[in-house]
Amino acid sequence: MQQEYLVQDPFKTEEYMINMGPQHPATHGVLRLLLTIDGEIIKKVEPDLGYIHRSIEKMCEYDTYQQIVHLTDRMDYLSSHINNEAVCLTVEKALELEVPDRVKVIRTIVGELTRLASHQLWWGVFGMDIGALTTYFYAFRDREMINDIFEETCGARLTMNYNVPGGLMFDIHPNFVNRVKAFVKHFKTKLPEYDSLLTGNIIFQKRTKGIGLMTAADAINFGVTGPGLRGSGVAIDTRKTHPYSAYDKVNFNIPTFTDGDVYSRYKVRIAEMWESLSIIEQLIDNIPDGDFKVPTKAVIKLPKGEFYQRVETARGELGVYINSDGNKNPYRVKFRSPGFSNLSILDHLSRGYKIGDLVAIMASFDYVIPDIDR
Amino acid sequence: MTNAELQNSISTWNPEFTFTEEATEFLTLTVAKEDWYKIAQKLKFTPELDFDYLFCVTGMDYGTDLGVIYHLRSTKFGHEMVVKVNTSDRENANIDTVSDIWRTAEFHEREIHDLFGIYFNNHPNMQVLILPEGWEGYPLRKDYDDPVNMIIR
Numbered sequence: 001m002q003q004e005y006l007v008q009d010p011f012k013t014e015e016y017m018i019n020m021g022p023q024h025p026a027t028h029g030v031l032r033l034l035l036t037i038d039g040e041i042i043k044k045v046e047p048d049l050g051y052i053h054r055s056i057e058k059m060c061e062y063d064t065y066q067q068i069v070h071l072t073d074r075m076d077y078l079s080s081h082i083n084n085e086a087v088c089l090t091v092e093k094a095l096e097l098e099v100p101d102r103v104k105v106i107r108t109i110v111g112e113l114t115r116l117a118s119h120q121l122w123w124g125v126f127g128m129d130i131g132a133l134t135t136y137f138y139a140f141r142d143r144e145m146i147n148d149i150f151e152e153t154c155g156a157r158l159t160m161n162y163n164v165p166g167g168l169m170f171d172i173h174p175n176f177v178n179r180v181k182a183f184v185k186h187f188k189t190k191l192p193e194y195d196s197l198l199t200g201n202i203i204f205q206k207r208t209k210g211i212g213l214m215t216a217a218d219a220i221n222f223g224v225t226g227p228g229l230r231g232s233g234v235a236i237d238t239r240k241t242h243p244y245s246a247y248d249k250v251n252f253n254i255p256t257f258t259d260g261d262v263y264s265r266y267k268v269r270i271a272e273m274w275e276s277l278s279i280i281e282q283l284i285d286n287i288p289d290g291d292f293k294v295p296t297k298a299v300i301k302l303p304k305g306e307f308y309q310r311v312e313t314a315r316g317e318l319g320v321y322i323n324s325d326g327n328k329n330p331y332r333v334k335f336r337s338p339g340f341s342n343l344s345i346l347d348h349l350s351r352g353y354k355i356g357d358l359v360a361i362m363a364s365f366d367y368v369i370p371d372i373d374r
Numbered sequence: 375m376t377n378a379e380l381q382n383s384i385s386t387w388n389p390e391f392t393f394t395e396e397a398t399e400f401l402t403l404t405v406a407k408e409d410w411y412k413i414a415q416k417l418k419f420t421p422e423l424d425f426d427y428l429f430c431v432t433g434m435d436y437g438t439d440l441g442v443i444y445h446l447r448s449t450k451f452g453h454e455m456v457v458k459v460n461t462s463d464r465e466n467a468n469i470d471t472v473s474d475i476w477r478t479a480e481f482h483e484r485e486i487h488d489l490f491g492i493y494f495n496n497h498p499n500m501q502v503l504i505l506p507e508g509w510e511g512y513p514l515r516k517d518y519d520d521p522v523n524m525i526i527r
Contacts, residue, residue: 050504058514220427220449223478236449306398308430308445319430319445336430336445344481373504 013038020355022051027362028125029369033346040354045347053373060333065091065165065300068333073159075337076371078118079313081154082111084163089244090309090320091165094302101246102290103167105283108246109180110154110162112276116187117146118314119269119276122366126266127198129363130207130356135198142190145183149176165300167293180284184277191273199270208263212349212361215260222348223341226316227272228365231265233258238312250282262364269366299328315339315366339371375422375453377401383423387416400445400456410459411470417446417457418475424448425455428472431482433490435516436460440467440492461492471497489514 020033027033030051036044056075060068065087072083085107092099120143127135147157153173154160162169198204214224216232229236235254239247255271257264302324310319316338323332342365350358375383380401381393388409394402405413417425430445441460447453461467471494473480483494484503491512494500502509511518 048503050506053504055513218477221477223428223476234449241452308399310429317429321430321432321443321445323434332432332434334430334432340481340485341478344478348477 015043020358022048025129027369028367031367031369031372033358035355035358037355040356042350042353042355042358045350045358047343047346049343049373051373052370054370056374057333057335060330062329064328065302065330068330069163069165070159070161072335073161074370075335075374076313076315076318076339076368077158078121078368079114079315079318080159081107081114081162082311082313083318084161085111085245086309086311086318086320088163088165089311090307090322091300091302093309094305094307094322094324095165095296095300097166097294097296099167099294100290100292101288102292104246105287106168106172106292107163108250109280109283109287110150110160111245112279113146113149113180113183115314116273116276117143118366119273120146122269122314122363123194123198126363126366127204129359130204132198132201132204135194138190138193138197142187145179145186149179149183152176152179164293164296166296167291171292172287177284177287180280184280184284188277191270191277194270199266205263207356207360208266208364209259209261211262211353211357212364213260214345214349218345218348219260222345224316224345225338225341226312226314227265227268228316228342230254230256231268231364232260238310238317242310244309244311246283247279250279252279262360265364301326301328302330310336313338315368315371316342335374337371337374339365339367339369340374343367343372375451377453377455380423380453380455384417387413394458398456400454402456402458404458404460407459407461407469410457411472413457414444414472414475424450426450426476428476428478428482431479431486433486433492433514435490435514437516438462438464440464440490440515442469442486442492444472466493467491468493468495470495473497488512491515 015036015038018035020035021027022030022032032048034046056071069084069087072087073080075083120139124136124139150160151157153176154162214232216234219229219232233256235256237254252275255268257267304326307322310317318338319336321334322330325331350361385391392404417423425446425448427447427449429447432443434441439460439462441458444457446455459469486492488502488505
């Protein structure tokens with residue numbers, strides 16, 4: 001026995017497989033990754049999905065268009081308002097329904113608040129994932145203000161279901177404008193704190209700079225969208241390329257960083273928060289008067305045909321494809337969720353890095369698992 | 375390029391191409407499944423077309439036929455089009471993979487394989503992605519039997 005041990009090469013390593021998840025704090029949901037590793041170096045990442053698959057696309061085939069809207073809350077629950085908006089815009093496009101300007105502006109403001117809340121949560125858990133617990137409390141302090149605004153105006157904090165085909169469920173609360181202004185004023189002083197707390201931290205920079213390098217060509221080839229794509233220097237944003245709601249009336253930049261690493265994607269999201277604040281500031285004093293809803297029939301029937309609408313959620317491009325045969329239920333609905341395509345590049349990006357880097361790479365894409373599984 | 379220019383340019387490859395005129399905003403081309411892989415290569419690698427971004431892949435069950443809808447976009451020129459590939463064989467439905475042309479198709483095709491039962495030839499890893507192993511039937515097909523009424527009410 002002793003002799004057998006001695007003839008083995010003590011420096012020989014062997015590849016083996018381990019499970020990461022489905023219950024793992026860094027996946028923020030039930031995502032299972034099968035890692036093939038050699039020591040701590042990742043050789044292959046194989047995602048196994050479906051732990052929270054609810055077959056929303058199949059459910060849609062048995063629902064009316066008004067009912068579909070609230071199912072989309074449950075996909076990317078951090079961009080719930082934007083998901084609702086996507087379905088409503090598709091239905092409105094199919095019906096050739098023009099919604100009042102008031103609706104467009106309110107949708108845009110609430111959408112940008114949603115993006116801010118989502119990025120705040122991302123920033124909090126990003127720090128937490130790589131070992132900085134304090135960020136979580138800073139982010140949730142500010143996010144709470146947005147959730148309170150949503151609670152007052154939309155009736156819910158997370159799954160708001162504020163959009164309906166043709167407009168909004170109800171008008172904004174009388175306090176809405178003042179509270180949004182108070183939040184913008186507050187958050188403008190707090191956002192620089194985010195930078196001083198985490199961005200400049202040398203440990204943070206060592207963990208993120210040069211990690212998970214993604215070229216622009218790879219990003220497009222894998223269908224990566226959102227801050228991930230813009231972190232590789234590609235200035236594509238659906239709000240600019242296919243403007244919807246009031247995005248054609250406001251001035252904003254598409255922040256891009258060219259390094260393509262985790263740090264770049266981090267910087268894009270921080271810059272996007274400033275842009276969102278600017279969009280809200282441009283619109284909040286200019287909410288037009290008018291109706292908050294165009295009357296629609298109780299049972300909406302879309303004309304026969306295929307309709308596609310895309311919006312920019314906090315994670316990237318969400319596409320809604322509706323194939324209608326003229327009935328009250330759609331024939332087929334497909335949600336092109338940003339998370340699903342963003343996940344497909346994970347294996348390609350994380351090969352050769354350590355397990356700790358994989359956590360940073362995953363955090364930089366801000367995966368929301370119900371959005372991936374649908 | 376505008377839709378008309380795209381149609382002219384692509385028609386030169388094969389004058390028998392059928393561009394459907396359904397109610398949709400995209401130029402829609404239906405191709406035979408035998409030709410799809412070669413056309414996909416041409417769509418991506420022809421410099422003046424440059425469809426480098428496959429933004430949506432949708433499985434379809436038309437009742438008799440199964441099909442896949444590919445939404446394509448050129449990030450450089452901004453033009454977009456839709457390609458449809460159909461197969462009438464429901465038992466052994468198979469279509470050539472394009473996952474080596476657009477890597478994003480790899481996951482989308484695996485999802486469609488799970489939910490529609492369309493096999494993608496030459497796909498690098500055609501294992502179940504979303505459904506549990508050993509699941510019977512293809513849930514998104516129209517004739518899917520749902521004995522416990524999980525979804526169908």
